[in-house]
Every structure is written in C-alpha cells, then in structure tokens.
Amino acid sequence: MRKTDPVKHEKKRQEILEAAGRCFARKGFQGATISDICAEANISAGHLYHYFATKEAIIAGMAAARLAFAAECFNRGVEGPDLIAALVAEMELGKGKAGRKGHSLLFEIIAEAGRNPAVAKILQEHSKAVRALLADVLRKGQARGLVDESLDADVAAAVLLSVLSGSKTLTIHDPKLDTKASAGLLQLLITRFLTPPAKLRAQSEQMNATVN
C-alpha cells in the first residue's frame, strides 16, 4: 500500500511551475496554453490537472514561486556590506534577451494583479516582506550614520523598490540603452537620495579641495 510520496509530488509541482514560467515569459499568461506548458514540462494535459486544479492556479503558483525566488536573491544581496551596489545589481540592466524575458514576466504579474485578486494578494504579500526587510536595513544604516536620518525608513523602502521596478523598464523603453551609464546614474540617484546631507557636503568639500 504505497501512499503518495509528498516530496516527489512537490518536486513535480515545482518542475511544472518552472516550465509554466518559461511559457508565460514567452507568450504571456493568456497567450501560453495548457498545451504549451505540458509540452514544456513533458507531461500530458490530463496529468497536469493532478497538480493544479485550474490554469489560474498555475498562474498564481508560478507568480508566488517567482516572487519568492526574487525575494531570496534580494535578501542575500541587501544583507551584504554595500546596500546601494546591491540595489543596482538587482536591476539586472545588462542581461540581454534572457533578462528582458524575466522583466516582461514581472510586468505581466503586475498587470495581472490589476484584475486578478489572487495574484494581487500574492504580489502585495511579497512586496510587504521585501519592503520590511529593506526598511530594516535602512534603519541600521541610519543608526550607523550612513543613511539620512530624516527619511522615513518604511516610505523610503517603498520608493526605492518602485525605483527598482521602474529601472526594469529601461531596456524595454530603449533596447540600445547605454547600460553602464544608466547604472551609474541610478547609483548616483540612490546615493544622493540616501546619504545624509552633512556627509554629502563633506564629500563635496573634499572634492572641491582636491580640485582646487
């Protein structure tokens, strides 16, 4: 009497979600068909429904998995020594086609969240967690004098994350973008936003001194 092995089951589920992710990135949520996903996952149409009750469930599951993965990457980067460099790195400006596909998927999720409450909830829970983490990092920075104390850490975290999202539109708006220059300006933008004015003044005085 062999009972279902829940580990194997979960592994297969993840495999399917990954296959679905690739299809969705290629064709969008509605453009990708169940057939596409089955072909990509190498299973039959009928079998897919042992793992997911509806296509909706696949979309929701896939969004959750993708965002969880993104959050994990973000966490790792942000807990390192250089917050600003980590943020800019997260923007993945230069990844070519593969990166752009991933970005499309992100905007697909955002658009879907506008009319699919299940996806909206997933997206909001994800960003709440990421925002909280970032706010925490900012507060520590404020304690160490590296971040302007006059900024509300929670709001600043939300704004920084929106900048991060926005940065991913750069290559979509302009495929011939100078990614190095853009990354540099984004780094400058974040630096000027976060650095305490006193410190900034000191730096610029020093620069002036150097110049003169």
Next chain:
Amino acid sequence: MRKTDPVKHEKKRQEILEAAGRCFARKGFQGATISDICAEANISAGHLYHYFATKEAIIAGMAAARLAFAAECFNRGVEGPDLIAALVAEMELGKGKAGRKGHSLLFEIIAEAGRNPAVAKILQEHSKAVRALLADVLRKGQARGLVDESLDADVAAAVLLSVLSGSKTLTIHDPKLDTKASAGLLQLLITRFLTPPAKLRAQSEQMNATVN
C-alpha cells in the same frame, strides 16, 4: 456616390480606440474580446472590421493613442516653471481605482512590448520622443544652474522616466500606501538627484544656520 468622409471615419476610429482602452483596462489585452469592444463602442462586430483589420491593430492603435495622450500631458507639465513638481504630479499616486486601472494598462503595454514587436516599436518611439523632450528641459536647467551639469542629460532623462514608470507600481504593491509621504520622498529623491551639489550645499548650510 458619396465617398467616405475621412473626418467622420477618423472620429469613429478614435471612439472605438477609447472603447477598446476601457475594455483592455478592465480585462487585459487577451481577456477583452472583440465582442466586448463592440458592445462598449455600440457597433457590430462586422462593422468594427471597417476600421481595424485585426485585433492586433486595435491593440497597437490603442497603445499609440494612449501613449500619445500621455506624452501630451507630460509635455504640458514639463514645459512649466517647476519641472520636479510636474514629474511628481505625473505619477498620479492618489487617483484610487480609476488610476490603478490606467496603470495596469500601462504595464499591460509594457508586458506586451516584450513579445509583440509592433507594440514594442510604438512604445520605443513614444519614449524616445518623451526622453528627447525631457533631456532638452534638463539641458536648459543646466544652463540656468538649476540642474547638476555633471549629469548626462540624455541618460538622466531615461532614468527619470524609469522612476516615473516605477512610481506607478507603488499603489499596486501596496494599496494602503501613504500617498502623500511617498510623493514627498519621490520629490526629495528627484530634487537631490538633479540639484547641483554646490547649490545643495548652500541650501543645507542655510538650513544649518537657521537651525543654529
């Protein structure tokens, strides 16, 4: 034999595009059917095809119209006296449900651009034009000492527009967002990014003086 009145024809086209825009905002590009659009525009399915050859053409036409309108608004605001206030105003953070629908539509367009070359081209042409305009404004600002001269105006314009796009994810990521505080920090972010360091130092010294 009366020939088609081209003015009337164009007017109807615009009407249909507006109807399509409402449907797309509600249900997405694939979720909205030709039937939906016909119902919204009060015409028959057959008649729709006198104005647009395919659904694709409606999507493209609608994206073009929507972006043209956005550009127009943007131009008006940006040519006014206060650039930064205009940018923040453009972010439309507090518009409630209606605003969020419009934002979903924007991200729909962005996601679609990732896999539909026609839409990608429209989006890129639009942003090229807007970017050029904004870069021009920035250059004038640099000439008048209001904008940091060390910034490359073209790249800075692209970055600012990406911040603008990103800001529209704020209410999607968190519907309970404190819109005033967010708008305030975004304004601060742009200010600190653009203001020449020298001027900023002056301001902050002045502030310090006031404080002491």
Next chain:
Amino acid sequence: MRKTDPVKHEKKRQEILEAAGRCFARKGFQGATISDICAEANISAGHLYHYFATKEAIIAGMAAARLAFAAECFNRGVEGPDLIAALVAEMELGKGKAGRKGHSLLFEIIAEAGRNPAVAKILQEHSKAVRALLADVLRKGQARGLVDESLDADVAAAVLLSVLSGSKTLTIHDPKLDTKASAGLLQLLITRFLTPPAKLRAQSEQMNATVN
C-alpha cells in the same frame, strides 16, 4: 440597418431542437455530443451557441418542445368521441424501431428530471396541463353516465397517464410482444376501470344472455 428577424431565428431554433431530439433519442442526453447535434443540424459548433447558451439549455428546450408536441397530439385525440380508444392509440405499441426511440427519449427525460431541476419543472408543468385536460374529459364522461362517478377525476387522470407512460415500457421489456393482444388488454383494463359498475353489469348480463 437590418435587425434580426425573430421569425427566422425561432425557426432555426426549432430546427436545431429537432436535430437534437434525434441525437438524444439515438445516444441519450450525455451520449450525444454538441458535435453530433451540429452535424445533424448542419451548422457549425460555434453557431449553435447563437441559439443556445449551454447544452443544458438545448436539453431543456428540446424536452419542452417534445412534451408540447406530445400534449398537442394527446389533446386532439382525447377530445374526440372515443376517449378509451384514443388513450390506447396514444400508447403507440406497434410502431417498431422509430416508436421505441421516441419512448427511450421519454424515459430519458423522466430519468433526467430526477436530477435536473430545470427538466423536472418542464415535465411537471407539462403533465399538470395534460392531467387537467384529461380530468375535464373524465368529468364530462361522468356527467353523461359513461364514467364511474365515484372516481375522483383528478386522481383518475393521473393514474391513467401513469398507465399510459407504463405502457411504453412494454416493447422495451419484451421486443417480441404481441402488440395486438396487449393493446386489447390495455383497452379492457381502462374500460373496466372507468365504466360505471351499473353499466358494466348490464353489459355483462346482456353477454350472458347472448351466450346462453
């Protein structure tokens, strides 16, 4: 601006219902597919849905049409001079294959009524109407001394109709049935049930007299 012609529309609807009736008689409600019905009605699958929203609606519509037709036949027969002969005629015992198909359809409807409320309602409304008519005829018979006055006309009508339904199982239970003999006995059964005892006695005394 040609508007839909409701007459044509209704005619097509009836055509489809007739085609559906044939398919259902052949394969049952679930056994007959939308494709089958479309092929039988010579229309495309998509077009069927201009006339019926769901397969359920086709079943319901078809049941209603079929029962309405049956009621019409019944009414015509029953209002004639010989009620009992009409009832026996209605049993259609000798119609061969075609008849049996029609009977299967009837039992299909009855079985479906057991779990499909919409069909149950249609069936009940139909039989209510037929029962009322038959009860009326019985009451007139009672007034003229042809029907036993001690019978409750309403209950007797229901019982007679159930006998009519039951008679349609005869050829299903036994395909080699002696239809003439069965029809004869059914006629006798109904006669003995309805005829006033006094009249029956007179007849049988007369018969006895003849025999002796």
Next chain:
Amino acid sequence: MRKTDPVKHEKKRQEILEAAGRCFARKGFQGATISDICAEANISAGHLYHYFATKEAIIAGMAAARLAFAAECFNRGVEGPDLIAALVAEMELGKGKAGRKGHSLLFEIIAEAGRNPAVAKILQEHSKAVRALLADVLRKGQARGLVDESLDADVAAAVLLSVLSGSKTLTIHDPKLDTKASAGLLQLLITRFLTPPAKLRAQSEQMNATVN
C-alpha cells in the same frame, strides 16, 4: 502463493456494485464517473479494474444486481395471500426523496436499454422471469375463480407489470401527489381488471342491496 479467494472477490464485487448504484442514482450512468464510484467504494481507480473490465460492465452488473433484487422482493410479495395488495405495495408511492432516486435509476436503466444492447438483454431477461412468475400466479388465481378466466395470463402479466412501471412516474410527474388516493385508485384499477365479471356483479349487487 495464495490464490484469490473467490468468495471474498465476489463480496467486493457486490460492494462495488452497491456503491455504483448509489452514484448512478445520484448522477445517472454517464454523470457518475469512475472516480465517484471509487470514492464511494473506498478503493483506488486501478483496483476497480480488477473487478470490472470497463464502466459498461459496471453498469450492466449493477443493472443485473438491482433487477435481481427487485425480482426477489416481487416474488416474496406476490406469493403471499393478497396479490393485488402486493402489487400496489411494490409501487412504493410514498417513499419521498430516497424512493424517487430509486425510480430515476429504474428509468435510467430503461432509457439505457433503448441504446445499449447488453442492458437491454438484462432487462428483458429479468422481466421475462418476473412475467412468467406473475403469469403463474394469475393462472392459479383463475383456477380458484379469483381472476377472470377470459384474460390471457401471459399478456395480463405483461400489462400489469407495465402498470407497475408506470406507477413509478406518478411522483415524478407530480411531487405533490396525493399518494393515498392514487394508491387507492391503482388498487381499484387492478381489482376491476382482474376480478371475474360474475364475481364483480355479485359484489355490486350486494352493494346495491346494502344501499337499498
């Protein structure tokens, strides 16, 4: 190497058929799925196929079991002292919802017999046996002067069974049926059909005598 215990095997078969009967009563032959039956019988889908080769076989087996059971009940009742009361009792007019489910199943079988030869054969064999039995009882009644000798016992048996079948449509045609009154009239109907005219005359003369 233990061989299959044929007793246990048969017992399980019967269990499954009972479970199938409940499912079929609830949802019909095509509406009930193999999954439904497995869940109701608490076995796995694969295991079911150790007992039945196809769904068809389950339907046939279940029909056979159900009809065998019905025949058994019938036999017991009909061999008792009061034939007519037994027939009316068999009609089960007042059993509420449960009864109606059982009746639906009967009509399901009848409808299925119209297009499924296997089921048709089972039904016909069953009714042949029951008819033979009933004909026998009638012949005995004729010998004892309780049943009209002019009736052909075989045909009368078929007609009586069709009345029995038909009676089961009563509550389907009218859920608010007066079951007592209907049962009374059915009893009267059968009585008048079977009783020898001479005896009937005697009874009615007696009644007249009483009345006068």
Next chain:
DNA sequence: CATGAATGAGCTTTCATTCAT
C-alpha cells in the same frame, strides 16, 4: 455604411483506462 449569422480552429478541462511499483 452597417448588421449579425456563420465559421472552425483551438481553448481549458474531464475521464475511462493503463501500468510501474
């Protein structure tokens, strides 16, 4: 210009059945 009847490919989903374990 305007209609809506008509098409048919293709969608998501279901389900009887098989098979490795």
Next chain:
DNA sequence: CATGAATGAAAGCTCATTCAT
C-alpha cells in the same frame, strides 16, 4: 492485492474573423 501517476482522446465552449444582405 492495491495504489495513484500517467495518458490522450474528446468533451463543451469561445472567439477572431468573414460574408451575404
């Protein structure tokens, strides 16, 4: 004996598009 993962054909239904009127 018993499981449930796996199949794949086919179901009901949708929808962009065409066309006679």
